[in-house]
Amino acid sequence: MKLRLTEVFASIRDAEDKADEPICAYVYDLKALRQHVTGLVNTLPDNxxxxxxxxxxxDLPVLKTLAPLVNGFEVSSGGELDWVREHFADIPVVFSGPGKLDRELSSAIEYNVECLHIESFNELQRLAEIAQRVGQVAAILLRVNLPVDNLVKSSLIMGGKPTPFGIHIQQLKECLSWLRVHPEIQLRGFHFHLLSHQLNAQAHLKLLETYQLQVRQWCDEYDLNIDHVNVGGGIGINYRQPEQQFDWETFSTGLATLLDNDVLSGVDIRFELGRYITAACGYYVMQVIDIKHSYGKNFLIGRGGTHHFRTPYAQGHSHPFHVLPVHAWSHPYTRPKISNEKVSIVGQLCTPKDLLAFDAPVKSVCCGDLLVFPYAGAYAWNISHHDFLRHPYPMKWYLPVE
Ligand SMILES: Cc1ncc(COP(=O)(O)O)c(C=O)c1O
Known part of the structure; x- marks a missing residue:
């Protein structure tokens, strides 16, 4: 995704000009989001x-930008389902996630969820009871925890090893036999989501090929008639080397070739991407409050912290950032400054875990400058512990689509 840094930085400078104390903020570039997703949709093969x-x-503005572009939303809780249906009465919704309550399964039927991704035999049987009770057929995919040789290394692995996600491959036969005598459940296909943070296009193609061959084998062995396979999300963002992102062009071209082999002809492939869709549209901003030197290390203390932006600490990386110099300095004493040094960027929390970047070289940074962290649009604000220490929430604005 092409970042529109000029426009984003201008909006941040504008907010800082108007503020009477150091700022922290989230900025979302909806125009860039629309361009990015339009590009993805236009380059995916037809099926x-x-x-x-x-x-x-x-966030609602994010969902409103995406709704006309994508084929639907994937939700993983009753809360997400309520949120989507409250604002989008008709958009196709699929429902994943472990530990679904009966109440959530019932809502899925009531809210016309197009397909439920079933995580266990127990969940399947509970859904069947509910479907029978309301006299409707519930469409499902079985999420399978597939053992895969040489699964790429990632800090977020959901399958191919012991995890709470999906149905163990050895239980599949039992589920499929049970489904034959339960017409209240319609099996539409299979679901896989084995990992997140995939950065290698060829490795992802290989994984999809493994899914394809496995599903073909199941269809033949169990005489199944399915219409789609959901290959999950998992395409990553390279936070450590932001100039080297997932090669979408290689991926989409390779995918067209892969699907041309007709191993699963007539079967659609669904993606339910999260991070790769929204990460690049978001920016987290901190203004430098203090600069310290402590036992050989330099610390920039910014307004805000991991209670707003937990992504770097959660993923264990040093987050990339830009320094926007701010020239105004209204105090009679020398402005703290650091040049050509390595720094750690921390926030206002009383814990050493409040760390956003470390060992990061900077040319020059002063108290009052702005630090802008890109790739903060996914698993960022919404995975953070906002009320820890009761600091105020950051400012938030959206650069419009038009
Ligand atoms: C079932 C399922 N689908 C899709 C996603 C989205 O993954 P990502 O954001 O890595 O694309 C997740 C994330 O955890 C998931 O659990």
């Missing part, structure tokens, strides 16, 4: 459908 996993960022 591929793009859903957005709203857990990555379910």
């Amino acid at each position: 591929c459908k793009l859903f957005y996993a709203i857990k990555a960022n379910s």
